[in-house]
Amino acid sequence: xxxxxxxxxxxxxxxxxAFNKKIIKRIHIPKDREMIKNLFKENxxxxxxxxxxxxxxxxVRLKPLAKSIRKNKGMVSRWKAFIVLFIVATILIFNLFxxxxxxxxxxxxxxxxxxxxxxxxxxxHLSLINxxxxxxxxxxxxxxxxxxxxxxxxxxxxxxxxxxxxxxRVRVEEMSLTDFRWDTPREVDGAMEASxxxxxxxxxxxxxxxxxxxxxxxxxxxLKVLLEKQKNNLVSLNLINQGNEEIxxxxxxxxxxxxxxxxxxxxxxxxxxxxxxxxxxDTGSIAEGQAALRQITDLYSRVTETKTELVALQNDFMAxxxxxxxxxxxxxxxxxxxxxxxxxxxxxxxGSGRSLVxxxxxxxxxxxxxxxxxxxxxALNVYNRIQDRKKGESExxxxxxxxxxxxxxxxxxxxxxxxxxxILVSGGDDSTGTLSAEIESVSIEPEKLSKPLTFTADWxxxxxGISLNGFIDMRAEAERQFEMEISSPSNFISLExxxxxxxxxxxxxxxxVSGVSVVSDKQDGVITTxxxxxxxxxxxxxxxxxxxxxxxxxxxxxxxxxxxxADIFADKKGIKDIxxxxxxxxxxxxxxxxxxxxxxxxxxxxxxxxLQNYIAPSLKENExxxxxxxxxxxxxxxxxxxxxxxxxxLDAKQYEIQSDIKSGIxxxxxxxxxxxxxxxxxxx
Amino acid sequence: xISFIAKLIVxxxxxxxxxxxxxxxAFGLLLALIPGENLLWIAIFVIAFFLxxxxxxxxxxxxxxxxxxxxxDPFLDHIGGFILSIHQLYNFFTVLNNIPLIPYSNFNNSIxxxxxxxxxxxxxxxxxLFVFVIKIYRKKISPKITESRxxxxxxxxxxxxxxxxxxxxxxxLAS
Numbered sequence: 127x128x129x130x131x132x133x134x135x136x137x138x139x140x141x142x143x144a145f146n147k148k149i150i151k152r153i154h155i156p157k158d159r160e161m162i163k164n165l166f167k168e169n170x171x172x173x174x175x176x177x178x179x180x181x182x183x184x185x186v187r188l189k190p191l192a193k194s195i196r197k198n199k200g201m202v203s204r205w206k207a208f209i210v211l212f213i214v215a216t217i218l219i220f221n222l223f224x225x226x227x228x229x230x231x232x233x234x235x236x237x238x239x240x241x242x243x244x245x246x247x248x249x250x251h252l253s254l255i256n257x258x259x260x261x262x263x264x265x266x267x268x269x270x271x272x273x274x275x276x277x278x279x280x281x282x283x284x285x286x287x288x289x290x291x292x293x294x295r296v297r298v299e300e301m302s303l304t305d306f307r308w309d310t311p312r313e314v315d316g317a318m319e320a321s322x323x324x325x326x327x328x329x330x331x332x333x334x335x336x337x338x339x340x341x342x343x344x345x346x347x348x349l350k351v352l353l354e355k356q357k358n359n360l361v362s363l364n365l366i367n368q369g370n371e372e373i374x375x376x377x378x379x380x381x382x383x384x385x386x387x388x389x390x391x392x393x394x395x396x397x398x399x400x401x402x403x404x405x406x407x408d409t410g411s412i413a414e415g416q417a418a419l420r421q422i423t424d425l426y427s428r429v430t431e432t433k434t435e436l437v438a439l440q441n442d443f444m445a446x447x448x449x450x451x452x453x454x455x456x457x458x459x460x461x462x463x464x465x466x467x468x469x470x471x472x473x474x475x476x477g478s479g480r481s482l483v484x485x486x487x488x489x490x491x492x493x494x495x496x497x498x499x500x501x502x503x504x505a506l507n508v509y510n511r512i513q514d515r516k517k518g519e520s521e522x523x524x525x526x527x528x529x530x531x532x533x534x535x536x537x538x539x540x541x542x543x544x545x546x547x548x549i550l551v552s553g554g555d556d557s558t559g560t561l562s563a564e565i566e567s568v569s570i571e572p573e574k575l576s577k578p579l580t581f582t583a584d585w586x587x588x589x590x591g592i593s594l595n596g597f598i599d600m601r602a603e604a605e606r607q608f609e610m611e612i613s614s615p616s617n618f619i620s621l622e623x624x625x626x627x628x629x630x631x632x633x634x635x636x637x638x639v640s641g642v643s644v645v646s647d648k649q650d651g652v653i654t655t656x657x658x659x660x661x662x663x664x665x666x667x668x669x670x671x672x673x674x675x676x677x678x679x680x681x682x683x684x685x686x687x688x689x690x691x692a693d694i695f696a697d698k699k700g701i702k703d704i705x706x707x708x709x710x711x712x713x714x715x716x717x718x719x720x721x722x723x724x725x726x727x728x729x730x731x732x733x734x735x736x737l738q739n740y741i742a743p744s745l746k747e748n749e750x751x752x753x754x755x756x757x758x759x760x761x762x763x764x765x766x767x768x769x770x771x772x773x774x775x776l777d778a779k780q781y782e783i784q785s786d787i788k789s790g791i792x793x794x795x796x797x798x799x800x801x802x803x804x805x806x807x808x809x810x
Numbered sequence: 811x812i813s814f815i816a817k818l819i820v821x822x823x824x825x826x827x828x829x830x831x832x833x834x835x836a837f838g839l840l841l842a843l844i845p846g847e848n849l850l851w852i853a854i855f856v857i858a859f860f861l862x863x864x865x866x867x868x869x870x871x872x873x874x875x876x877x878x879x880x881x882x883d884p885f886l887d888h889i890g891g892f893i894l895s896i897h898q899l900y901n902f903f904t905v906l907n908n909i910p911l912i913p914y915s916n917f918n919n920s921i922x923x924x925x926x927x928x929x930x931x932x933x934x935x936x937x938x939l940f941v942f943v944i945k946i947y948r949k950k951i952s953p954k955i956t957e958s959r960x961x962x963x964x965x966x967x968x969x970x971x972x973x974x975x976x977x978x979x980x981x982x983l984a985s
Contacts, residue, residue: 153825154825154826154828154948155948156948158825194824198827203860203861203862206859209859210860292910292911293908293910293913294913294914527880528845528879528921529880529887531845531887531890531921531924532890532891532919532920533919533920534903534918534919534920536900536907536918537907538907538908538913539908
């Protein structure tokens with residue numbers, strides 16, 4: 127039989143103290159502890175030694191027990207260190223092979239959710255040790271125009287301060303964006319999934335009823351469209367409709383009332399007819415005659431009563447009719463008022479005040495500035511979306527997991543938690559113009575900075591250029607929050623599309639632009655004052671016989687330079703107000719006044735005719751209702767007439783019966799006299 | 811989850827130190843009390859990982875306590891807020907706030923601080939409580955369970971017998 131080999135720790139001999147410490151104390155199952163205690167005996171040297179005769183079932187249990195005793199030693203597991211090493215190695219491998227790819231996807235997803243359009247990043251690289259983040263190219267599609275890019279950059283690099291990052295502060299020392307472009311065409315459509323995007327189909331389109339000021343040509347104004355759009359605001363039409371409704375109601379009311387009276391008169395007529403057939407003469411009965419007289423008196427009082435009622439009703443009817451007639455009178459003035467109001471809406475520019483050139487300049491500036499504001503508002507939308515996402519995340523966390531708790535602020539190095547020290551942007555080329563911009567000190571905690579955010583930007587092309595420089599100071603003690611100087615000297619401006627309404631085919635000039643933008647006193651927007659000076663203006667007319675373009679050309683030939691001054695007020699929603707004045711306003715407006723007044727007068731006449739046509743169907747209905755009211759009036763008069771004739775009939779009948787009674791009494795009396803014997807008195 | 815429970819049962823019935831199981835449970839409670847997503851939680855988890863204790867017990871107790879811990883957030887906020895506003899500790903916290911990486915621990919959050927302090931305070935009582943419970947279990951309850959006729963009857967059910975044999979194999983492997 128093979129000799130059983132005890133596990134190492136059980137082969138050793140231990141002093142009683144060591145046996146207790148190294149073996150017994152490391153056995154935590156009482157049954158096993160007792161078993162081992164029984165297996166070890168003290169030898170002659172006073173040491174604990176395992177006995178040799180051990181039952182087979184006990185021998186089997188010794189090996190796992192020895193293993194667990196060895197395991198129950200120390201506080202730290204060495205094998206776990208290997209796991210950590212494995213994790214570290216995995217991270218390093220990830221860092222080498224997958225980090226940039228995963229980060230690229232994460233950046234693209236993040237940008238797409240913020241901009242709601244496709245974003246592509248190429249050649250991204252992150253080095254945490256050097257604090258460096260770079261990419262070869264970045265393009266973000268425009269959510270509103272998915273075939274175009276909102277912005278696009280070439281090779282760009284961000285240098286992050288690692289020491290600050292370890293203190294939970296983001297400090298980008300330098301951010302350089304090269305080949306920066308915006309509004310560039312895209313090869314692939316940049317739309318996101320339909321569900322993720324805003325529903326733009328329902329987006330309201332701006333409806334500007336005021337026609338283009340420059341469209342003074344009367345054929346350009348569609349009066350029918352204007353009347354249809356202003357239908358609800360037309361006082362005359364509303365008055366007609368209101369009148370028609372009232373006439374309708376009153377006609378129904380009075381028809382019913384007069385029908386009732388008709389029935390009553392009918393009954394009276396029947397009674398009178400039956401009364402007419404009574405003849406006291408034929409019957410010769412005084413008693414019957416007296417009964418007929420009582421009947422007449424009774425009928426007479428009923429006729430009088432009905433007549434009184436009818437007269438009172440007719441007074442009410444006439445009051446209603448008067449009210450309707452007054453409405454008709456008001457209608458005449460309402461039509462004139464409507465013509466005047468609609469006239470002011472289409473702005474004929476009576477030729478006395480407003481200037482064509484200033485208005486054209488205002489329109490041009492508004493278009494140009496609105497483009498800039500569109501970009502500004504897009505940036506604001508992006509900022510709001512980031513804020514909403516942060517808010518949503520914190521709400522989600524709050525709802526499904528732990529409370530967010532309170533954050534106690536302790537002083538730190540007084541550096542802002544987010545700071546971009548320096549942003550360098552460059553882009554463009556010779557054909558489109560070159561751009562260079564520099565922004566300093568962008569932070570979410572401006573109070574912690576000694577200087578405000580400053581910026582300079584230059585755009586230059588072969589024909590024009592513009593320089594901007596200024597600051598944004600959000601610190602509490604700042605005197606001014608925002609200031610920007612605009613300088614754009616010697617620009618060649620060419621309006622290739624011209625001004626068709628003025629029969630100007632093309633306009634070009636050399637222009638100097640300078641200005642300054644500041645925050646308004648109420649801090650509710652930005653006021654920009656721009657001085658524009660146009661020299662060497664050249665005009666190409668589309669119609670050389672056209673009066674307007676001829677006047678403009680002559681005026682521009684008379685003066686060397688046209689100066690404009692524009693005051694623009696813009697708030698978060700865009701441009702609120704533009705006031706433009708120029709030195710040729712008065713000259714032009716004087717020359718143009720007569721012409722425009724002529725157009726305005728013709729247009730007003732046309733508008734009046736159009737409005738009358740427009741309200742004609744309602745007026746026709748009004749007339750037919752009026753005539754039915756008139757019928758009712760005549761009917762009521764007829765009723766009174768018939769009551770008068772009834773009264774006359776009754777009077778005649780009464781007279782007749784009374785006469786008959788009288789003659790009947792006379793006859794009776796003469797008969798009685800005849801029957802009395804003639805008396806002869808003595809002495810005669 | 812089931813494997814964690816099996817490992818816990820194995821650990822309870824094998825010759826592992828009661829302190830390993832108890833410290834696993836105490837660390838689970840500490841990690842449950844501190845909100846995640848900060849460096850403090852990660853640091854405690856790494857320390858707990860290196861220490862010799864029962865990971866299954868730690869993860870099970872972490873999962874178990876996490877189910878209810880959000881109900882105690884107002885209480886933790888109160889404790890944390892109180893500690894963070896102790897005037898005498900202001901300078902200490904300021905120094906701490908300026909040590910690199912420490913701001914990532916979110917120690918200045920009232921719930922993180924409250925959870926951390928309460929977890930540390932509760933660590934020893936929980937540890938000793940479970941050491942005591944495990945010893946009692948092994949000495950008094952475990953032999954009775956193994957010898958009870960009910961358990962023996964249950965063990966005869968094929969599925970249970972297979973489960974107990976795999977637990978036994980596991981315990982042999984573990985020891």
